[in-house]
Amino acid sequence: MSGRTERGAVERRRHRLAFPLAFLALLPTPAFAHASDRGHVLLLPTGYYIAGGALAVAISFLVLALVPPVAFDRFWRKRLPLFSFGDGSRTIISLISFAGFAILIAAGLFGSRDPLSNPLPLVIWTLLWAGFTLLQGVFGNLWAWLNPWYGPYRVAARIVGLRGDETQPSRLPPWLGFWLAFVLFFAFAWFELIDPAPDDPARLACAAGLYWLVTFFAMLAFGYETWSRRGEFLSVFFSIVARFAPFQREQGRLSLAWPGVGLLAAEPLPLSGMAFLLLALSSVSFDGLSKTFFWLGLFGVNPLEFPGRTALIGIGSFGLVLTFILLAAVFALAVFLGGRLAGNARSFADTAGLLVWSIVPIALAYHIAHYVTALLVDGQYALVALSDPFALGWNVFGTANMMVEAGVVAGAQSAWWLWNLQAGVIIAGHVLAVLVAHGFAWRSYGQPSRAALSQLPLTLLMIAYTIFGLWLLATPTAG
Template sequence: MTSGVSAQVLAHGVGGSTDLPVPLSFALIGAAWALTVTFAVVALAWKTPRFDPDKPGRDLPIWVTRAVDSPVLRWTLSLAAYLFAVWVAVAAVFGPSGSDNALPGVFYVLLWVGLVAVSVLVGPVWRVISPVRTLWRLLGMTRWETADRSTLRRYPMTWGYWPAAFGLLAFVWLELASPDAGSLAAINSWLFVYTVLMLLGAFVFGSQWFARADPFEVYSLAVSRLAPFRRNPETGRITAINPMDHLPTMPVRPGVVAVLAVLLGSTAFDSFSQSPVFRDFVDRHSASLPVLSEAWAASLLRTVGLVVFVSVVGVTFWAAARATGGVNADVRRRLPGELAHSLIPIVVGYIFAHYLSYLVERGQETMVRLGDPLGRGWHLFGLDSTDVVYVLSQNPSVLWTIKVSCVVIGHIVAVIAAHDRALRLLPRRNQISGQLAMMLTMVGYTFTGLYLLFGG
């Protein structure tokens, strides 16, 4: 494990752009396949919708549901995650400074990327393992909610997921645009503010605040729509389900497009911000703002770039959905939210394409640091720096293939999901022409994603 590489990574966050760039041939082949499949799906594939969120799925054995609902299991997972958070907090306060501390790796790698992997596999786990939710329960506040609801205010329906969207934007700002993303003080401050806001919001609005405003819970909820398991709404049992039937169950609430725009736009900006062109631009202009220090001037320029990327994703998707032909004004108004779930496969695909090597390799480094939280030379759990295997970095052709495959597959799944949903919403005469704007927008996302991976 090389400390120089780790320092570079943690100073940036988890930016995947320090991987070897995707070869141009890979990018072009991937884009060509994406474009071909897109046109084939829209023009030649099924003419009637095939995916139904109301399909019951196949019930798993009853013991699975009993185990998932078991208070013993849920408390065990919650307390284990809470103790893990305490362990990390001890390392953050009393451990070594800089890149040798475990906190940045836990925050930027295990949490931000690992949460996607786990949620896609098993479902929205953050609502169970959230340390803040666990603290809320340990303080006995759930009993307080039940005993005296009159002290709580009803969560405003118009807020929807907007608080979570701003929370996610705050996270990606810290990672990608702040003056020092790897600073322990900055991460600790962010986590302190996050914890206080979550507890204060829950005190005012009850536990529903976590489900709507916790950025990590909404993040986990969104990507879990691709999980092959869900709860049968009629029987309450855990069922195995086609992820394409599960995907449209993403709740349509205000701010859902903003959440997905932040996730996709920030990941794209992460690639772009590491390009020589943008770095040269920041270096040239950060010294020309005399009111700010050079570090904060550079942060301001990166902040503008981040907001532009997020806004472009949100505005283009909203405009493409609203441009759908053949519908009345009421349906047109609802279309961005009704089609928002189709962005989830692109988000998941691009996150894995961008950050997979960091989850696999920097995740190992982080676990080694957690085995020595105070920097005393301990080897708890038998972990040692020599145990880290840089399997993806040592096999760049495999890494390139995974990158392009994730982007292309995510795009194809997204187009299929949007097409199937459009078949339910659009009149028959507009089922092809009405999708052209959305199809071109998604193709544009794919070309842009592959170009940024290549240009990184």
């Protein structure tokens, strides 16, 4: 009887909590075009999903430990050649992209003040950051063609008479590595996650316009290739994600391969590159963590009376740094313990520099799972806003009067398929990460037994991160 009484009390507390949550969901709140907040609390049996996800990652490790490395490597590296294409139109495409970017900046300065009516925040936070990352992970490095700097740089280089990057020695000292890109990426993450109004059109237009100018002059000073590979954080991030893509381009020929195979051809990243990649994962992880009842409760914040982003700047900044430090420390510990178990075949720096590439499938999976709801809803707002960028009654693309179907992410049925999609993506990302890590371990050790031993701590870390990621999706959030 006592068990029934306790269960009845729990159910009554759930019902009492459901009513204020439903009421709060109906209240008008500030719009954040890049956010991916959930409008419901999951009542699915998430414990089974979490256990199943952790088991799937563990089983993938055991299977890879038993499969003969040579046979698996031969299967893994198979490619299907498709067709060849050159770079002749790359400058034109980039110039068109630059013209579109200039129009968006103008719209941010002179268009609507509503982030859901102005195309600038919708394009940057939803179409570029949320959506384009997914395209990079599928179709390869499209950013090399679509970025708004390559075309203007080529034109300016011809006018000024700059030599090509291949004949121009790099003026960036080697010790800098990717640290400039890391600092810029951290500033971007802080602006997105911590700044009080990251999607205010005028504020965002000033930040994006200033960044374009600084980047353009840096490319003129240090060379386009040098700055794109080591300084411009979007180019560095998108090129890393593109290595995961099943569509790979080598020497002008496009081929179809297994997802993640491009990562296995990578060389060890330096410390700065490892920091950059780990920041890509930790920042999106903290974005999900920062809105949970658990995180807010640690600092005495009532999640049902969310005080707004301005009041949480200090807490958010601390959390963004702390999440990165903890992830970097745990990753380093897993690599170190793996080396001790198997007997170090390389230096710690080389081993960590290789194995950090296995973070890419996880980071991409978290990115997709985290932003899928924003992409589905705010992507529709973007289509509407792009047809009338200055709120003048235009209908350039015929979508200005399109009805936005926000119900695509609302309701029990949507909760079910969204949860399954997000959970499946996260689990698949971790399984692929285990596979990539094993590929690097085989390259380093040559012996299956030593390779498997070296991956045991890292696999445990990935299992723990799978549980953490699924918990983030299921736990109640505020704001």
